[in-house]
Amino acid sequence: MRTHDAQMLVLSALADGPLHGYAINAAIEKLSGDRLGAGSLYGALTRLEAKHWVEALEGEGRQRPFRLTGRGRQELALRARSMARVSEHVFESITPDEVGYLDRVAESAIGRSYKSVVLHALGARPGHTVLDLGCGPGTDLGTLADAVGPTGAVVGVDASREMAERARERVRERAEGGGGAAGVEVLLGDVHRLPLADASVDRARTDRVLQHVTDPAQVLAEARRVLRPGGRLVMAEPDWDSLVVDYPDLDVVRGYTRHITDRIVRNGVIGRELPRLAAAAGFAVPMVVPVTSVFREVGAADAVLGLERNTQRAIEAGYVTEGAGREWLAALGGAAPFFASVTLYVVVAE
Numbered sequence: 030m031r032t033h034d035a036q037m038l039v040l041s042a043l044a045d046g047p048l049h050g051y052a053i054n055a056a057i058e059k060l061s062g063d064r065l066g067a068g069s070l071y072g073a074l075t076r077l078e079a080k081h082w083v084e085a086l087e088g089e090g091r092q093r094p095f096r097l098t099g100r101g102r103q104e105l106a107l108r109a110r111s112m113a114r115v116s117e118h119v120f121e122s123i124t125p126d127e128v129g130y131l132d133r134v135a136e137s138a139i140g141r142s143y144k145s146v147v148l149h150a151l152g153a154r155p156g157h158t159v160l161d162l163g164c165g166p167g168t169d170l171g172t173l174a175d176a177v178g179p180t181g182a183v184v185g186v187d188a189s190r191e192m193a194e195r196a197r198e199r200v201r202e203r204a205e206g207g208g209g210a211a212g213v214e215v216l217l218g219d220v221h222r223l224p225l226a227d228a229s230v231d232r233a234r235t236d237r238v239l240q241h242v243t244d245p246a247q248v249l250a251e252a253r254r255v256l257r258p259g260g261r262l263v264m265a266e267p268d269w270d271s272l273v274v275d276y277p278d279l280d281v282v283r284g285y286t287r288h289i290t291d292r293i294v295r296n297g298v299i300g301r302e303l304p305r306l307a308a309a310a311g312f313a314v315p316m317v318v319p320v321t322s323v324f325r326e327v328g329a330a331d332a333v334l335g336l337e338r339n340t341q342r343a344i345e346a347g348y349v350t351e352g353a354g355r356e357w358l359a360a361l362g363g364a365a366p367f368f369a370s371v372t373l374y375v376v377v378a379e
Contacts, residue, residue, distance in 0.1 A: 038073075040104065081100050127165075146375050160184050162252065163186070163242075167198075167200060170215070184214050186224070188219050193216070227254055228254075242296070245302070268374060271321075280353075293342070310378075322373065324370065326367060340354045341354070
C-alpha cells in the first residue's frame with residue numbers, strides 16, 4: 030500500500046475519536062477490508078505526528094491512544110470536499126434513461142466507428158429485407174432503410190413496448206421529413222421467438238443486444254430460421270472482461286471489471302463466445318473483427334461505463350472495499366492522464 034494511502038486510512042479511522050493501535054487497525058479493516066501491517070501502521074502514525082495531524086495521548090507503549098488534531102481534521106475535511114467535487118463535476122450520479130444512453134453511444138465517435146464496420150460487413154443491398162434484432166428506439170433503422178432503398182424492406186423487432194413505440198415515432202418523423210422510410214416496419218416481439226416466417230429475410234443484425242438476452246443460442250437459432258439461404262447475420266457484441274483501466278491497484282480494477290461481468294451484464298463475455306455459438310447454430314463464421322474503444326478522457330469513459338454508479342454497486346456487492354473505491358474514484362477524477370479501453374467484436378455469420 031502506498032504511504033499516502035496508509036496515512037489517509039489512519040486519519041479516517043480517527044475521525045470518530047481517539048483510538049490505540051489495535052483499534053485503529055480494526056477501524057481501517059472496516060473501511061478498506063484490509064489491515065495495515067504493524068510497520069505500515071506505526072510508520073503512518075509517526076509521519077502524521079510529524080505533520081501535527083495526530084497527537085498521542087497518555088498511555089504505555091503501543092497502547093497509547095491517538096487523536097486527530099485540528100490540522101488533521103482540516104486535512105480530512107479537505108480530502109472529503111475534494112472527493113465530493115470530483116463526484117459532482119466528473120462523474121454522473123444519476124443513471125441516464127435507456128433511450129438517452131443508446132442515442133449517446135450511437136452519436137459518439139466510438140459508436141460511429143463500430144457501427145460503420147457493422148454496416149459494411151452486413152452488405153445490405155437495394156431490394157434486400159433486413160432484420161434489426163432488438164432495434165431499441167430505432168437508432169439505426171433509417172441507415173438500414175437507406176441501404177436497401179425503396180425496393181427493399183427493414184424490420185425492427187424489440188420486446189419493449191416503449192422502445193417499439195419510440196422507434197415507430199422516429200420512422201414516422203423520418204418519413205414526414207422526406208426520408209426513405211416507406212419500407213420500415215417495427216414489431217413488438219421477443220427475439221427468442223421472432224414473429225417472422227421461415228426464410229423471410231436476407232440480412233440480420235444485433236447491436237449490443239445479445240449481452241442482455243436470456244438465451245443467446247436460441248436467438249441465433251431464430252435468426253438462422255428466418256434467414257434465406259445465403260443470408261447473413263452480423264453481430265456487434267462487447268466482451269466486458271476485456272475492460273482495462275490504468276490504475277496502480279490492479280485488484281480494484283479487476284474487482285470493478287468482475288462486478289460488471291458477473292452482476293451488471295447478463296452475458297458479460299458474449300463477444301468471445303459468438304463464433305462458437307454461431308457455429309453451433311449452423312452458421313459458417315468467415316470473419317471476426319475486433320473493435321477496441323479507447324478512452325483518454327474520464328468524462329467520455331464515464332458516459333459509457335458509469336464509473337461512479339458501478340463502483341458504488343461493486344462496493345455494495347463486496348467486489349471492491351469502500352476505502353479502495355473512494356481512492357479509485359478520486360484518482361480517476363484527478364489531474365493524472367486517464368486511460369481505459371474495452372473491446373467489442375463484430376462477428377459475421379453466414
